[in-house]
Amino acid sequence: MASKKAYIILIAIIVIFGLVMFVLFGVPNIKKEAMESVLIVGDNTTWVYKEQKWTNQASLVAIEQYNWREFKVFESNKELGNYYLWHDDKWYAFKEDREAINITGNFIAYDANYEMKILDYMENEVDDMTYVYQVLEENNLARDSLFSSIYKVSVDFDGDSIVEDFYLITNVFALDFEPEEDFGIAFMVKNGEIYNIYNEVGVAVGLDNCKPYYNTFIDTNNDGIYEVILSCGKYSTEGVIDRLYQFEDNQFKLMVSNQ
Numbered sequence: 001m002a003s004k005k006a007y008i009i010l011i012a013i014i015v016i017f018g019l020v021m022f023v024l025f026g027v028p029n030i031k032k033e034a035m036e037s038v039l040i041v042g043d044n045t046t047w048v049y050k051e052q053k054w055t056n057q058a059s060l061v062a063i064e065q066y067n068w069r070e071f072k073v074f075e076s077n078k079e080l081g082n083y084y085l086w087h088d089d090k091w092y093a094f095k096e097d098r099e100a101i102n103i104t105g106n107f108i109a110y111d112a113n114y115e116m117k118i119l120d121y122m123e124n125e126v127d128d129m130t131y132v133y134q135v136l137e138e139n140n141l142a143r144d145s146l147f148s149s150i151y152k153v154s155v156d157f158d159g160d161s162i163v164e165d166f167y168l169i170t171n172v173f174a175l176d177f178e179p180e181e182d183f184g185i186a187f188m189v190k191n192g193e194i195y196n197i198y199n200e201v202g203v204a205v206g207l208d209n210c211k212p213y214y215n216t217f218i219d220t221n222n223d224g225i226y227e228v229i230l231s232c233g234k235y236s237t238e239g240v241i242d243r244l245y246q247f248e249d250n251q252f253k254l255m256v257s258n259q
């Protein structure tokens with residue numbers, strides 16, 4: 001009898017020990033797993049956000065682990081709905097019954113246990129050159145520089161009800177002139193102040209360069225301030241460079257890139 005009682009006590013101790021270990025270590029681990037967010041930008045980029053850190057998934061094996069996972073899908077900044085994604089040479093999206101859907105515009109998808117809001121926006125003409133001249137001069141570029149692309153995006157990116165202007169100026173891939181120096185510059189103007197986002201000025205390297213453009217304004221960490229995905233397109237089908245910038249301590253910081 002004594003040995004049976006000892007046996008029951010031993011079993012009880014093991015069960016209680018197991019429960020305590022699960023509560024101490026198992027539950028936080030399960031919570032941590034749920035905190036991982038995945039952001040897919042076009043066909044070139046998969047980023048993971050975990051414990052306030054971004055990592056780029058570079059390998060095919062790392063990317064294909066998300067096959068048949070359900071994502072919230074956006075096309076050209078507009079929500080399409082929830083679809084299952086599958087990666088081959090590019091991302092394909094399917095409904096629950098595995099019927100394929102066709103996505104032609106700019107493609108963004110995420111899986112997170114919160115909403116990543118995406119701003120809808122337009123590219124507008126730059127009618128007032130004041131800030132463009134100022135930025136050209138700061139970069140020792142001529143005031144009468146020619147552009148292959150110049151536009152601004154006006155959005156309230158930080159939720160203070162005041163619209164900020166995001167400018168993009170570049171002379172990369174000019175068709176009708178040959179610049180001595182290539183430049184691609186992205187900056188924000190808020191309350192008359194210029195905040196640099198991206199700045200690439202150098203000797204003209206022609207078709208080896210890439211042309212920057214605003215890809216998406218997305219609040220990846222749900223704090224009410226939108227992050228900026230700035231992309232850079234190569235001339236041929238060599239792919240796109242994607243970079244995510246976060247506004248922190250009054251400046252744009254590069255959080256992650258696909259290269």
Ligand SMILES: [Ca+2]
Nearest residue numbers: 156158160162
């Ligand atoms: Ca604002």
Ligand SMILES: [Ca+2]
Nearest residue numbers: 219221223225
């Ligand atoms: Ca944010």
